[in-house]
Amino acid sequence: MTVRDTPAAPVFTDEVKRQFMEEALAESRRALPGCQPNPPVGCVIVRGTTVVASGFTGEPGAPHAEAAALRALGPDAHPHELAMFVTLEPCAFVGRTPSCAWALVHSGIRTVFVGTLDPDTRNNGAGIAIMRNAGITVTVGIDEERVLDFIAPYLGHPPRA
Numbered sequence: 001m002t003v004r005d006t007p008a009a010p011v012f013t014d015e016v017k018r019q020f021m022e023e024a025l026a027e028s029r030r031a032l033p034g035c036q037p038n039p040p041v042g043c044v045i046v047r048g049t050t051v052v053a054s055g056f057t058g059e060p061g062a063p064h065a066e067a068a069a070l071r072a073l074g075p076d077a078h079p080h081e082l083a084m085f086v087t088l089e090p091c092a093f094v095g096r097t098p099s100c101a102w103a104l105v106h107s108g109i110r111t112v113f114v115g116t117l118d119p120d121t122r123n124n125g126a127g128i129a130i131m132r133n134a135g136i137t138v139t140v141g142i143d144e145e146r147v148l149d150f151i152a153p154y155l156g157h158p159p160r161a
Contacts, residue, residue, distance in 0.1 A: 012083070016049065017139075017143070020046055020051070021087070022143065023054070024087050024115065025042055025087055025143075026042065027042025027043060027055065027056040027087075028040045028057075029042070029150075031057045031065070034058060035056070036154070037060070038060055039118075039155055040151065041056065041066075041087050041088045041151075043055050043086040044069065044085050045069050045083070045085075046083050047081055052077070053069045053073045055067070055068025055070075055071070056068065061096040061097065062097075063097060064090075064097055064100050066084065066086055066100040066103060066104060067100060067103055079107050079109045079110075084104065084113065085112075085113045086112065086113070086115065087114075087116070087150075088151060089114050089116070089125070089128055090104055090112075091118070091122070091123055092122065092123050092127040092129075092130055093122040100127065101130040105130065105136065110136055111136070112138045112139075113139050114138065114140045114141075115141075115144055115148075116141070116147050116148055116151070120155075
């Protein structure tokens with residue numbers, strides 16, 4: 001495939017971005033209470049206007065939302081055609097689970113929409129930097145007020161990835 005043949009990144013209206021982030025928030029709610037003390041993160045992966053995979057953060061040591069959604073894709077996903085919507089910045093560090101930011105880099109997904117940055121000092125923009133440095137188009141702040149209304153109470157302590 002040449003540069004000319006490379007598919008363009010998916011384009012979404014602001015309203016469609018908010019709708020997909022609301023679906024990611026619905027996944028976040030499914031994470032509780034099992035994910036604690038980690039924050040309840042949700043994720044959807046879309047092709048065009050259709051959700052093709054979703055996930056939420058499992059119990060400590062289990063896959064995070066992004067990894068769960070990526071696992072749900074299957075082998076014929078054509079990741080360059082997909083976009084991910086995730087409520088919280090993908091983690092940049094390795095704990096009991098691998099880095100979600102690096103998993104996204106290796107997945108082939110080229111467009112990621114993030115509800116809000118993770119204030120954990122191990123992240124706080126580092127996951128965004130990893131993805132952008134790898135050529136992924138990342139947009140932060142999608143429906144951020146609604147995302148923070150839900151997730152902020154769970155961001156008071158470092159997660160135990």
